[in-house]
Amino acid sequence: MPLRLIFMGTPDFAVPTLLELVAHGHEVVAVYTRAPKPAGRGMKLQPTPVEQEARRLNIPVLTPKTLKTAEALDEFREHEADAAVVVAYGMILPQAILDTPPLGCFNLHGSLLPRWRGAAPINRAIMAGDAESGVMVMKMDAGLDTGDVAMAERLRITDTMTSSDLHDALAPLGADLMVRAMGALARGGLQLSKQSEEGVTYAAKIDKAEARIDWNRPAHQVLRHIHGLSPFPGAWCELATDGEPARIKILRCEPAKGAGAPGDVLDDRLTIACADGAIRILELQRAGRAPMKAADFLRGTPLKPPARLA
Template identity: 70%
Template sequence: MPLRLIFMGTPDFAVPTLIELAARGHEIAAVYTRAPKPAGRGMDMQVTPVEREARRLGLPVFTPKTLRIEEAQEAFRAHDADAAVVVAYGLILPKAVLDAPKLGCFNVHASLLPRWRGAAPINRAVMAGDAESGVTIMRMDEGLDTGAMAMIDRLPIGADMTAGELHDALAPLGADLMTRALGALERGTLTLTPQPEAGVTYAEKIRKDETRIDWTRPWAEVHNHIRGLSPFPGAWFEFNGVRVKVLRSTRGEGTGAPGTALDDRLAIACGDGAVRLVQVQRAGKQPMSADDFLRGTKVERGTALS
């Protein structure tokens, strides 16, 4: 028998799960997402990707600013849900909300818990040079991603894979895994396993002050930094007073003073080894290949980037 669900999510990453739950015939009593925010040059109010999809599906949408007040909690309980599905919602769920659905609140988390609990698991996994990532379905508790695990699926991280590419691979994986978990929940066969105490790491939110490229680091760390911040917020350097984001890189050849061009094709020396810049983006411009960038900007051998 299909479940009566509350769906809670905000960004693009959550949309495949919402679509899959609707396609599987679950009754989605309510969709909770963040309130619209002004964006763009005109600062027009922009709804979230989840709200846009929910409206397309004809589902009721709720955008409370907080769930900590009694009025919001009573409204949540009134949906009389069997379970809540949470995917990158963005608001803290207090105990009264966690306890409201009959079978609990279940979260799609984009890491192999307990590694990378927290806000930016995809970015941090790539920045750390992890060989694999994945999705964990957990039953939520009051801790920060500390709930008991229901299912895990793994995905290798390629040597040049960016955070954006990993994001796009994990989103449908999470949707599929959640539908499988809910199927087991319907049948009464879902098994929950406490997270191990060993191997806990935290994926802190990306700070602006860590986005600038530090060429003195070893090439592998520079490369992981670049791909872990691509496409957003983007790792960057300055050249001739202009900020340039690097969206894609790979291992380069040669050695030299950190930040120095080793050829005329954007091989840049690091503290150990070199990276080759493959795709870049000038401030205010569209992303472009290194070849296209070099057609308009001369970066000769020996040029120093800052």
């Protein structure tokens, strides 16, 4: 039977789950999301991707600044939901909120818990060189992604994947997983298991200060660092010019053969030496410009030895 649900989410990653829950007949009685923020050249208020979809579906939208007040709790209770589904909402749910739905609150998390609890699991998995990632549905408790796990799906991470690629692969996988979990919950057959106490890691929010590329690292680590931060905030380096050094973001690269001092341009195809091995830049972005393929960049800025990236 369909469930009466509250949906709580904010970015693009959460949209497929909302759509799948509705498509499978669940009654989403309210959507909670973050308030619109100024964006674009005109700095107009921009609703979140989840709000845009909820309004298209004629689902009531709420954007509270906090859930910790008595008024917020009363409003949450008035929905009389069986359960709440939370996907990248971006706000902590206090215990009183967690205790309100009789069947519980269930979170879709983009990692293989207990690895990469926290804010940036997709980026951190790539940056750490992990061989796989995945999505998990867990019943929420007061801890940071510490709840009992209901279901999981795994996905191989390849060296060609950027964080955007992995995000786009996990989002529909997670939507399908949550729909299956809610179906099992409705039937009374959802099984929960405790998270392991071994292998716990935390996916701290990405700090722009860690985005500079260190060519003194092995090539595979440089590649994963670049891909883990692509497209945002973008791993960057500086290209020495006759004037001020020009900052460029590298968005996609591949392993390459070659050796030299870290940061050396090894040929006319944007092969760059690392401490061990080399990478070839495939896509990049200059400050204030749109992303471009390496071949397009080289037509306007031909680079060859002895140029260097710092």
